[in-house]
Structure formats: C-alpha cells, structure tokens
Amino acid sequence: MDLYLPSSVDRVSGHIAFIKACWKFTQTDISLEDVAGISANASEYFVDTRAVNSSTPVFVPLRLHREDVQNRIRDYRAFLGNFDDSQRYGIIINMYWVVMITWFAMCNKLKKTRWNEKIVSRRINFLRANISLPLLFGSHQTPFNMAPWLTTLLPTFGDSLVLLGYFALNVFFLFHNYKITEDNQLFGPNSNTLQTARYLADRAGVLSFAHFPLLVLFAGRNNILIGFSELPYATFMIFHKWTARVMVVHATLHTLAYLWMLWYKGSFAVFIHEWWFVMGVLAIVLGVLILLFAAHYFRVRFYEWFLVSHIVFALLFFISCWEHCVTFGWLDWIACAFAFWITDRLIRIYRLARFGAPRATIEHISDDTFKVSVKRPHNWKPYPGCFVFIHFLHWSIFWQSHPFTIVDSVLEDEQVTIYIKAKDGLTGQIAKLLSHTGQISMRVSLEGPYGNQSPCENYENVILFAGGNGIPGPFYHALHLAEGSRLLPKSKIRLIWIIRSVDSIKWFEPELKRLCRTKIQCDIYITRGFEASMVRANPLLSQFKHHITFHSGRAPSAKILHQEFELCSSSLAIVTCGPGMMCDEIRHVVAKSVEDVDYRVDLFEELQVW
Ligand SMILES: Cc1cc2nc3c(=O)[nH]c(=O)nc-3n(C[C@H](O)[C@H](O)[C@H](O)COP(=O)(O)OP(=O)(O)OC[C@H]3O[C@@H](n4cnc5c(N)ncnc54)[C@H](O)[C@@H]3O)c2cc1C
Structure with missing residues (x-):
C-alpha cells in the first residue's frame, strides 16, 4: 500500500496550519507540542482512507494514499495556479500596450529629427501606404455608419492593427493553459465542464480587472503617455473605448460562467444574499450601462448627459468592483487605476488654478x-x-x-x-x-x-489645410514657421483655407493681415456666393489681393496634393484641420500617393474628435 508520508518540514507546517485553524474557528489555543503529541498518538491507530465508508462520520485517524494527495496537490495547483496565470497574463496585456506605445513614441520622436528625411525606401513607403497611413473602411474623422442609429469613430488602419494584436492576446490568454483532469479531487469526477467554467470565470474576472489601470490612464487628459508617444488624445480615446469594451466582455463572461455554475449546483439561494455577489451583479450592470450611454449616437447628441452618466457610473463601478473583491484580492489593479484618476484630476485643478x-x-x-x-x-x-x-x-x-x-x-x-x-x-x-x-x-x-505640436519645422515643405473654424491651428503653425528662426533655408509654406462665404474672412481679418507680412503662400477657397470679380470690388477681399489667391468652390485637395507631390523634391509635411470628410479625403490621397514619391511625406491631423 503506497501511503502518504509527509516530510518532517511538511508535517510541522501542517501542524502550524492546524493550530491556526483551531484558533480561527474555535478560539482554542493549542501548542505545537500538543499537536505533535496528538499526531504521534494517532499514528498508532491510522486507518486506510480507501477502507472507510465516506458517507458516514469517521472517528478514527486516517492515512491518505500518496496518489490521492498528489492528485489533490495537482488539482490545487491547477485551481490556484489559474489565478497566478491570469494575473501574469493581465500583466502581459499591459506590457503589450507599453511596447506598442513605445513603438509609436520612437516613430513620432524620429519625426522631430533630421533622420526622418532618410527613412524613405520602397519597402518603407509600401508599409506606410498599406499599413500606417490608410483609413479603415474609408473613415476615421467622420463617423462610420453601420445603421442610422449605429455610428462609430473608427481607428486608422495602423491603429486597428494594434487593436487586433490586443484582441488576439486577450482571446489567447482567456483560453490558454487550463489544466482539466478527469479525476479532479476538488470538482469531483467527470467534472470537465464545471472545471472549464470555473477556470474561465476566474480567468475572465482577473483579466477584466487587469484592464482598470489602462482604461483610466488612456482616458486622462494628463495621461503621461500622450507626451511620451506624441499620439493625439483622440487616439488614446479610441484605445480607451476598446479596452473598456474588452474589459466588459471579460466581466460578462465572468458573470455568465459563475451564474451557470450556481445554477448547475443549485446554490443560487445561498449566494444571492452575499454582499460580494450583490456587488458583482451591480458592477456588471453598471459596466454595460456605461458602454450603452457612451455609444457614439448618444454621445454626439447629448454630450453633457453622456459625460455626467459616465462619471457617476464609473465611480459606482469602481466602488462596486472594490466591494465585490474586497475579501478575495486583486484590488491592486483598482488602486492603481484610482491613483491615475486622482492624479489626473489634481493636475487638472492645478492647471486651472495656474491660469x-x-x-x-x-x-x-x-x-x-x-x-x-x-x-x-x-x-x-x-x-x-x-x-x-x-x-x-x-x-x-x-x-x-x-x-x-x-x-x-x-x-x-x-x-x-x-x-x-x-x-x-x-x-x-x-x-x-x-x-x-x-x-x-x-x-x-x-x-x-x-496637445502635441506637429514638428513642421523639420520639413522643407509644409502644406496646411484648414476647413472653416479649423483655421486657428494651421494659421498658428504657418505664422510660427514663417516668423520663427528655426525654419529650414529652402522652406516653402502653403496655407489652404476653405470657407463657406466671404463673410467668414471677417472674423480672421487681423490674422490674415499678419500673414500677408510673411512669405506664406495662401489660398482661400470660398464655397458659396463668390466670383473672381469680387476680389477687386469687395474691400474685404481687395486688401489681400496681392498676397492671397481666392478661388471659388471646394478645394480640390487630391489635385492640390498631386501638384505638390510633383513640385516638391524634398521632405513634405501635410497638416489638416477641418471637417472630418476633408481630413479623411486627404489621408486617403496621401496613403495612395506615398509610394510614388521618393522623399519623406508625413501627415499630421490636428482635428480631434472623440
Ligand atoms: C481638440 C479639439 C479642438 C477643438 N477646437 C475647436 C475650435 O477651435 N473652435 C470650435 O468652434 N470648435 C472646436 N472644437 C469643437 C468643440 O469642442 C465643440 O464644438 C464644442 O464642445 C461644442 O459644444 P456644445 O455644448 O455647444 O456642443 P453640442 O451642440 O452639445 O454638441 C456638438 C458636438 O460637439 C461635441 N462635443 C460637445 N461637447 C464636447 C466636449 N466637451 N468634448 C468634445 N466634444 C464635445 C458633441 O459630441 C457633438 O458632436 C474642438 C474640439 C476638439 C476635440
């Protein structure tokens, strides 16, 4: 008979655990010597576990089979190890973002150096034309309509690949490395489905919590990753939305798997009164509500309602998640997220006070x-x-x-x-x-x-496209470049402004006058009620006639860009700020053309929508 004989070290730790349990459950204080004595005495009367009837109470000391103990250790390792694995996988998902954001940081920081000009080759241009620059399904700044009530803002193709990698990691880690056993000592024999449900529930729960810091960090206005990566806030908002969605998917799986287990074991009635259970249910309801109220359709129509609901529900979500897990653990993720949130709020207050x-x-x-x-x-x-x-x-x-x-x-x-x-x-x-x-x-x-400043001064040629009220950013760039001392010697700056009517010029008149004192080439496209003869007749326009070229109709951005691609022979920065459709069209043209030019072309979108 292969009976289990613990080593002396294991025996002592077993005795200590026994003493602690006695104190915890019965407040009986017994010493190590007492337990050693009891154990020595009992060992003379050991009975084989397999020889006793397990359905009736047993009043004799039992000795376990080595195989049973080893199987139990194996199953505990599988069960508890799943928590460790989940935690590890959660950390890896966070590290994935660190790597991706460092990659973006490297690419964007390079644009601030003169090396950027040299990063041009057929292969690089091919990758930029097909991966980093294109739109996904033709829209980025304009909402993508799946149905009249189902609209959304899409990431660029490059950003969507980053998200795809993140989804793949989540799917892989959600199902990876479950150790299911036929003769499981914790779940009982033939419990494969139950084991899978439990492991999946725990894995999804921990992975969901591992998203807390990312989610909060990405949404912060003072997110340090914005400065580090030089990505726009709007890109982090896209990452924020997707990490939130994935977090709620994990939380939903966690909930469904646990609900199924409770139904399967018939133990609903026992748990329904438990505080952690109630808080868990509240958390998932809040999580789903946050997603629903943040839908693009609702957000653009009722922005303030969206904002208030988002903050209130998010706070309640934090609290309910904390209460759900306060006796189990994994609170570090929430604490870390809370630290990010409070830091962001404090910096916001500081910034307001400073102004x-x-x-x-x-x-x-x-x-x-x-x-x-x-x-x-x-x-x-x-x-x-x-x-x-x-x-x-x-x-x-x-x-x-x-x-x-x-x-x-x-x-x-x-x-x-x-x-x-x-x-x-x-x-x-x-x-x-x-x-x-x-x-x-x-x-x-x-x-x-x-916001990050686009590094236009590192380019020989700069074209700035502005639509309507989008003019302040491109104008500021143009003026800064023209009047700044850091401009490259052969630099050419061109500002293209598309406006609805001649009247729009009125509100930017002082700035345009200032622009006329520089060597910036300026074109204004007026889409309504304009004829060439008005340039002489209308004093508002005639004062600019030697410096600004006025055109009638929409700016043919594709044609303008193709002309510029022909004319330029060295690095070109294209800056856009205006209606989403205009910005998307320009991105599309740049992505299509970048393979045909043999100098560096970079696109900087100043328009931000979220
Ligand atoms: C980085 C950035 C710079 C901008 N610069 C300018 C500018 O120079 N001139 C200008 O006229 N507009 C600018 N806008 C747009 C401007 O923020 C919105 O038009 C303004 O917030 C609308 O306020 P409202 O309450 O009247 O909007 P509503 O009529 O309630 O909504 C109109 C639209 O504005 C969006 N919006 C409303 N509130 C916010 C908010 N707090 N944050 C983001 N979007 C919001 C809504 O989603 C909706 O699509 C900028 C937006 C961003 C993101």
Whole structure:
C-alpha cells in the first residue's frame, strides 16, 4: 500500500496550519507540542482512507494514499495556479500596450529629427501606404455608419492593427493553459465542464480587472503617455473605448460562467444574499450601462448627459468592483487605476488654478462664430496646434469644460484668442447671451494647454489645410514657421483655407493681415456666393489681393496634393484641420500617393474628435 508520508518540514507546517485553524474557528489555543503529541498518538491507530465508508462520520485517524494527495496537490495547483496565470497574463496585456506605445513614441520622436528625411525606401513607403497611413473602411474623422442609429469613430488602419494584436492576446490568454483532469479531487469526477467554467470565470474576472489601470490612464487628459508617444488624445480615446469594451466582455463572461455554475449546483439561494455577489451583479450592470450611454449616437447628441452618466457610473463601478473583491484580492489593479484618476484630476485643478479666472471679452464676429479674447499669465505659453478646455464662469454653465484650439493673439501681447462656432449646447448658450449686445465680458478659466505640436519645422515643405473654424491651428503653425528662426533655408509654406462665404474672412481679418507680412503662400477657397470679380470690388477681399489667391468652390485637395507631390523634391509635411470628410479625403490621397514619391511625406491631423 503506497501511503502518504509527509516530510518532517511538511508535517510541522501542517501542524502550524492546524493550530491556526483551531484558533480561527474555535478560539482554542493549542501548542505545537500538543499537536505533535496528538499526531504521534494517532499514528498508532491510522486507518486506510480507501477502507472507510465516506458517507458516514469517521472517528478514527486516517492515512491518505500518496496518489490521492498528489492528485489533490495537482488539482490545487491547477485551481490556484489559474489565478497566478491570469494575473501574469493581465500583466502581459499591459506590457503589450507599453511596447506598442513605445513603438509609436520612437516613430513620432524620429519625426522631430533630421533622420526622418532618410527613412524613405520602397519597402518603407509600401508599409506606410498599406499599413500606417490608410483609413479603415474609408473613415476615421467622420463617423462610420453601420445603421442610422449605429455610428462609430473608427481607428486608422495602423491603429486597428494594434487593436487586433490586443484582441488576439486577450482571446489567447482567456483560453490558454487550463489544466482539466478527469479525476479532479476538488470538482469531483467527470467534472470537465464545471472545471472549464470555473477556470474561465476566474480567468475572465482577473483579466477584466487587469484592464482598470489602462482604461483610466488612456482616458486622462494628463495621461503621461500622450507626451511620451506624441499620439493625439483622440487616439488614446479610441484605445480607451476598446479596452473598456474588452474589459466588459471579460466581466460578462465572468458573470455568465459563475451564474451557470450556481445554477448547475443549485446554490443560487445561498449566494444571492452575499454582499460580494450583490456587488458583482451591480458592477456588471453598471459596466454595460456605461458602454450603452457612451455609444457614439448618444454621445454626439447629448454630450453633457453622456459625460455626467459616465462619471457617476464609473465611480459606482469602481466602488462596486472594490466591494465585490474586497475579501478575495486583486484590488491592486483598482488602486492603481484610482491613483491615475486622482492624479489626473489634481493636475487638472492645478492647471486651472495656474491660469486663474481672468475676465475675457466675448464678441460675436460673423455667421455663427464668436471670439473669446483673454489675457494669459506671463509664463503660460501656448504653441501651434494646442488646445484648452474652457470653463465659462457663468452660474448656469461653469461646470462644463469644452475643448477649443487657441492662438496667441496677433493684436495684443500675452493674450490668447479662441474662435468658437456656436452649436446647440454650451456654445449655443453663449451665443444667446451675445445676441443682444454682440459683446459681453465674462470670467473664464482655461485648462491646458494640451496637445502635441506637429514638428513642421523639420520639413522643407509644409502644406496646411484648414476647413472653416479649423483655421486657428494651421494659421498658428504657418505664422510660427514663417516668423520663427528655426525654419529650414529652402522652406516653402502653403496655407489652404476653405470657407463657406466671404463673410467668414471677417472674423480672421487681423490674422490674415499678419500673414500677408510673411512669405506664406495662401489660398482661400470660398464655397458659396463668390466670383473672381469680387476680389477687386469687395474691400474685404481687395486688401489681400496681392498676397492671397481666392478661388471659388471646394478645394480640390487630391489635385492640390498631386501638384505638390510633383513640385516638391524634398521632405513634405501635410497638416489638416477641418471637417472630418476633408481630413479623411486627404489621408486617403496621401496613403495612395506615398509610394510614388521618393522623399519623406508625413501627415499630421490636428482635428480631434472623440
Ligand atoms: C481638440 C479639439 C479642438 C477643438 N477646437 C475647436 C475650435 O477651435 N473652435 C470650435 O468652434 N470648435 C472646436 N472644437 C469643437 C468643440 O469642442 C465643440 O464644438 C464644442 O464642445 C461644442 O459644444 P456644445 O455644448 O455647444 O456642443 P453640442 O451642440 O452639445 O454638441 C456638438 C458636438 O460637439 C461635441 N462635443 C460637445 N461637447 C464636447 C466636449 N466637451 N468634448 C468634445 N466634444 C464635445 C458633441 O459630441 C457633438 O458632436 C474642438 C474640439 C476638439 C476635440
């Protein structure tokens, strides 16, 4: 008979565990010597486990079979090891993002060096044309419509490959390395389905928690990865949305697998009153609600409602997940996420405090556009392409913060200007306040500046496309390049602005005048009510006639780009900011053409939608 004989070390640890259990469950204090004595005495009366009837109480000491013990150890290893594996896989998924973001950082940092010009070859251009630059299903900045009520913003093709790798890792790790055994000592014989369900439930639960830090970090305005990788905030928002979806899928699998097990074992009634169970159910309901309320269709129509629901549900989700697992563990993931969240909030408060709450002049300028001019602190410096979140400190709207591009004023020192197109929410409310007098004064606070500056000064040629209210960013770049000392000697800068009517020029008149003092080539396309003869007749236009070329109709971006590709012989940066369709069209043309040019072409999208 092959009986189990523990080593002396195992025996002592067994005795210690026994003493602890006695104290924990019966508050009986016994010493190691007592247990050793009991054990020595009992060993004279050991009975073979396989000889006893396990359905009736046994009052004799039992000796286990070596095989039974080894199988039990094997099954405990499989069961508890699954938690360790899950934790390890969760860390690997996080590391995947570190690697991907480091890759983006390397590519983007290279664009800031002169080496970038040399990264041109047939193979590299092929990869850029087919992988990093193209759109996915023809849209990136414009919403992709699957049905009238099912719209979404798609990543670029390159970003979607990163996401694909991430999905693949999740699927692989969700099902990898389960040790199912026929004669399982913990789940009983023939329990393959039960074992699989339990392992899957635990794996999915831990993987879901492992997403907490990523999810919160990606959504933060002060996410350190933005500065490190030089990726736009909008890209991190796409990553945020997808990691959130994957997290909820894991959580749903965790829930379904546990619910199935409870149903299978008939133990619903026992668990339904447990706090952790109730909190788990609440967490999954909240997780699904967060996803539903964040749907693009709802978000673009009711942005403020989306935001409030997102923050409230997310806080409740945090708390319910914490309570669900407070006795089990894996709280480090939540604590880490909470640390990211609170840091982001504190930095936001600091940024607002740093700007203060100066009085701004808000004036209606033309069409549906108004302009906000506000003095900035001396050491608070904007830069081309940056944006801020503005708070209008009016009792009815002060808590709302909306993103807008800013430019350093061309009229006054240490003043920033924001051009805002009135829409239906906060901007509509400000427009209403302006409707009587055309100008008001209000305290505002700016949180920022945020965003990465496109490294245009490293290119010989720069073309900037702006559509409508998208002009501030490209204008700021153009001026910065033309007036800055870092410009390359042979540089050519071309600014193309597409506007709806001649009137739109009014609101950017001072800036255009400033532009005329530089060597920037400027073209303005006016889509409605414009004829060439108006350039002489209309004083608003005639003042610019020697510096700016006015065209009628939409800018033929594909034609313009092809001409530029022909004309240029060295590095070219293309910057876009305007309607989503225009930006997507330009991305499409660049991706199609990049293989045909033998110098470096880079595209920088300043438009951000999320
Ligand atoms: C980086 C960035 C820079 C921008 N720069 C400018 C600019 O210089 N001039 C300009 O006129 N507009 C700019 N916008 C757009 C501007 O933020 C929105 O038009 C504005 O927030 C609409 O406010 P609302 O309450 O009136 O909108 P609503 O009428 O409620 O909604 C109109 C649209 O704006 C979106 N939106 C509303 N609130 C927000 C928010 N807090 N964050 C993101 N999107 C929101 C909605 O999804 C919806 O699609 C910029 C947006 C971004 C992301």
